[in-house]
Amino acid sequence: MKGSMQPRRFRIDKVYWETDDTFTHELIPIDEGRFFNFHPGQFNMIYIFGVGEIPISICGDPDINTRLYHTTRVVGDVTKRKQHLKVGDLLGIRGPFGNGWPVEKAKGRDVVVIAGGIGLAPLRPIIYHFLNHRDDYESITLIYGTRSPDKILYRKELEEWSSRLDMDVSVTVDAAGRTWKGPVGVVTKLIPRIISNPDNSTAFVCGPEIMMRFTAVELLKRNFAEQNIFLSMERNHKCGIGFCGHCQLGSYFLCKDGPVFSYDKLKSYLSLKEV
Amino acid sequence: MENLEKILSEHPFFRDLDEDSLNLIVGCASNVRFEKDDMIIREGDKADKFYIIREGSVALEIQGPGKGKITIDTLSDGEILGWSWLFPPYHWRFDGHAQDRVRAIGLDGKCLREKCEENHDLGYELLKRFSQIIDQRLQATRLQLLDIYGIPS
Amino acid sequence: MYQEVDMAKLNPESVVILQKDDLAKLLNILRSHSYQTIGPTLRENAIVYDEIQGMEDLPIGWTDSQEKGSYRLEKRNDDAYFGYNVGPYSWKTYLSPARVRVCNASRSENGFNVVQETGNAPNYAFIGVRPCDVKAIKILDKVFINDFCVDNVYGNRRKQSFIVAVNCTEAGNTCFCSSMGTGPKSEEGFDLCLTEIVTEQSHFFVTEIGSDKALEVLEALSPQTASESEIKEAERRIENAAQSMGRNLNTDRIHDLMFDNYRHPQWDDIAERCLSCANCTMVCPTCFCNTVEEKTDLEGDNAERWRIWDSCFTLEYSYIHGGSVRHSTKSRYRQWMTHKLASWHDQFDTSGCVGCGRCITWCPVGIDITEEVSAIRNSSTVPEETVDQPR
The missing domain is CATH 3.40.50.80 (Nucleotide-binding domain of ferredoxin-NADP reductase (FNR) module)
Known part of the structure; x- marks a missing residue:
């Protein structure tokens, strides 16, 4: 995984609108391995097909490794596209990156x-x-x-x-x-x-x-x-x-x-x- | 009166104030209580008091442009409400709206102003303490003005 | 006069002599070992690194004259193979290309598939790598191949690369490798290292062997060991280059000098001149920053992810939601120079500058990093608020 530019694919299982401009994706891994472990405070590079990658921090429970949560605020081109993704659509994930909270x-x-x-x-x-x-x-x-x-x-x-x-x-x-x-x-x-x-x-x-x-x-x-x-x-x-x-x-x-x-x-x- | 003196001396705003000054201040103080939704101060009214909030919270409000009243700050336990009594023409600039039941010590501004004129040591002490609060609120206001959580244009 | 060499006795520390014609043979041997041979060649009025098929592709008898914001080719009065200094290209062009596809993605029934590029990395033999550039490659090794992570693009190319270094016997006007301790002689990091000696009577290369790979390649040439006088002559010529450096950069406590002078007025002065054009980062042999672009076809069914060189001089480089962190030219130049000369030490335990002088030559307004450092040094007072270096 390390050094790889290859994203793992995740399927959007739920979309929660937290506010008028901020939403959370609940994701399920569909490629190799059903688990995603991370440390609080780490982030992922999220890939949207045809658009590109953006860094977004992981916001779920670190003791749950079967689902991945990302909250995104619509501010730039990639996040604007991201908001139109629907349940069932795929995202690519590279990560987790960073040291996280000690x-x-x-x-x-x-x-x-x-x-x-x-x-x-x-x-x-x-x-x-x-x-x-x-x-x-x-x-x-x-x-x-x-x-x-x-x-x-x-x-x-x-x-x-x-x-x-x-x-x-x-x-x-x-x-x-x-x-x-x-x-x-x-x-x-x-x-x-x-x-x-x-x-x-x-x-x-x-x-x-x-x-x-x-x-x-x-x-x-x-x-x-x-x-x-x-x-x-x-x-x-x-x-x-x-x-x-x-x-x-x-x-x-x-x-x-x-x-x-x-x-x-x-x-x-x-x-x-x-x- | 003894009770008031104790409350004031224990309040952080008056911490380390000498006994003589404290006595002078106690002379201008009284226990007050407001019910939820009472207007404690009103924009434009004569500012002849300030309050040391002991319990409860007060919303500082102003009429926003076309969208009703906006709360710009809330003050609660241990905080000071009001400094317009210090500066001419001694009128409130905001509304102070009790968000719940509020217990406070009210201090008579006119009485204090007179005592400060007579006793500059007391005046200096009071102004020093108020300046600190004004400084804190000014800094907070500047941060709010930046709208740091807003979407940047 | 020369003794035939028993190859078994040669080792990676041996010094041998390669005659002019041996070099052509060496190139052929490398090519027969399926190396793609890349070396200096003339193109668009500059000496650039490109594929060379034979020695005739080298800029034989040419030299360059370099100054702040100026580069000119001139004829030499001899037929030296390597009688010039560095041009606008550096070897990063081949090791971490300016554009390289890293992933292919395609729309599928249930979403998309994405596959990382795993194409075979080319086998490069670099001919004529200057000592400053040998060091630059060593520096890039630390950037791209480290305990934290190994970059596939760079790592695979680098693993297979064969380096024929050439020591400098003449220094350019914008050169300051002596200051940076990277030249004019290469000490390590090469497979072969040549010192070219051209006289009226002879033309040969005092050649140091730096690896077992090189021994293997040399076997067919059966070179003779270099005599003491030949080695001395090579050293004398290298010393000549050391003595004629066009520039000098005082590196004494340079790390702290940079970090203590974040607020120095010289940065404003530079910003008045700097065009933020990013030339310095493009020509720099160690600048490694890159970004990734998504390219889609018209139907939107296929996408490619391309890694392309990026520069800290662009506004997009430091963009986070809300705007660029470094929006002024001043802050971007400061980032670049402080990174090169100071933070690089913290990050990779080496300077990021090798003293090749490219950034001076290729700056359209002639900003000279050595002059800027001395300007800061000469007028530097420790500011009241000394910036502590966090590490």
Whole structure:
């Protein structure tokens, strides 16, 4: 598999529209092997026949390897085409690529998951993982910020998680109408309210780069150690195996060294523009 | 009054404030309670108070362009509502709408303004603390303005 | 005067003499070993690498004159085979081609089928590889053949390649291999390495043997071992090239120099001149970036996936949803140069620059990487916010 440009074919079994512009494909492998194993935070290169490949993070439960889930937001040419695929259509998959979230580093600790916008997708597997192995972790907190109430992803899961007694979920939006009863404001606003024990906490953050930058600053203000803050970075990907050069961030290739890094490994780049 | 003093001294906004200043502030404070959907402050009204929210949450709202009221921020437990009392002409710029039952300490702005004029140490302390909050909200507002989750044009 | 050589006594460290005519024979032997022989040849007023059938295809008696943004061919006053420096092509053209099909896909009843290209990689013998380019191939080896992954396209071509290097006895005006420690003599990474010696009386090649494969190829030629004086003469000529380098690049702490100067005003200065044309990345023997394009037929029933060279100078290169990460020319030039001279060390434990000078010669506005490095070095103050290198 490694080094191969040959995609495995998967059939679209279900399509869920999460919002007006974001949908999730549930996929079943049809080529060699019925299983697809991955680590939370990894991504795949998704091939659409006649169109091309795009990198998309895996957003399903890492303990389920018979089905593959990808949430896509319609923003570019490939994603525009992808939205027209129907149940039964085929997709090609190469992957999984990237290092993923270092869940083992959070064992026995409080975990704080902070998502911004579509950044919740690459974090969903880690939440599944924490809940599947609930006893391995202390408190679990999810803070999720998005644009407006109608852009909230995974409503069903969020409701389920909110109703759990062993998990704390907060969702905030940048602006809302009167029907929204939850908090309004940027995601960083919720951090001071929720975190109590920074020494024993590990944070996993994903969202637009600027959101991660501000979030990291807020976490540092709350005495989080730099090496306990993990961010997942985004760059262009064409190959996923370190040959195309597109995913470079300073000295890193995100496809093999990342996309997840602790803050201390990133801070010098985050303070610079256009790196 | 003793109760109020305790509540205020334990509130992060007043943390490490000297006792004399705290006493002056307590003199302008009162316990208040709002029911769900009460308008705590209204855009354009005289801003003669600010609130330290003890429990509940308040939506800061403004009339959006043609689409009814938009909530631009929510404030809840431990946060401060209102600083228009500090700046002339002392009018609220937003509506403050109780999203649920809200318990708060109300502080009389006019009373505090006068005390600050007389006692600049108190004035400096208060302004320092408010500036921090204003700074935080300004930064948050800038982030919101960027519309970072929106589809880029 | 010469002793006949017992091939059994030759080993990959031996130095032998190949006469002018031996070289033609060598080419034939390689071709009979089913190698496709690629070497320098004249085309479109430049010396480029293409298939050569015999020595007559070489640019015999030609040389090149290179300067910032300038390349001219000139006649030599001898019949040297390799009397010129590097041209606009490099060997990556053959090892990781500018366009190569990686997959074929076709519509099927229930969707599509996709098959990875498994065509046999060509057997290349590269004739006349300069030391800087031998090093460039070694660098590409690290990029494409590593513990993380092996690239099929490059890996298969490289595995089969036969390298006949040629040491430089003259340096070009844009050359700075001495600074980069990559030339003008090749130390390793070749099968054979020639040093050409042309005098009025003689024309021969002091030849180092670098592999068992080369021993096998040489067997039919029964070459004589080189005498001490011949080896000395070769060394003298190489030293002459070392002394006449057209450019110099001070590599002292270059990694930190680049990383500490992300905010240096020189980048703005470069951006005023740089056209973002990507020439430097195309001619660079180590620039490896590529992208994949999907080509479909008119019916939309068949698609091909082609890997093509890409450049960090394009806007699309760093595109993520929301726009390009590096939207200014300044940031793209900085990315290129910092990658070459600094991040490459972190990524592949070597410089990405071999000092071949191609980027200087082929830059349409004459941007000179050696000048830009000294401009930064000479006016570099450690900024207040020193950028820590994350590794």
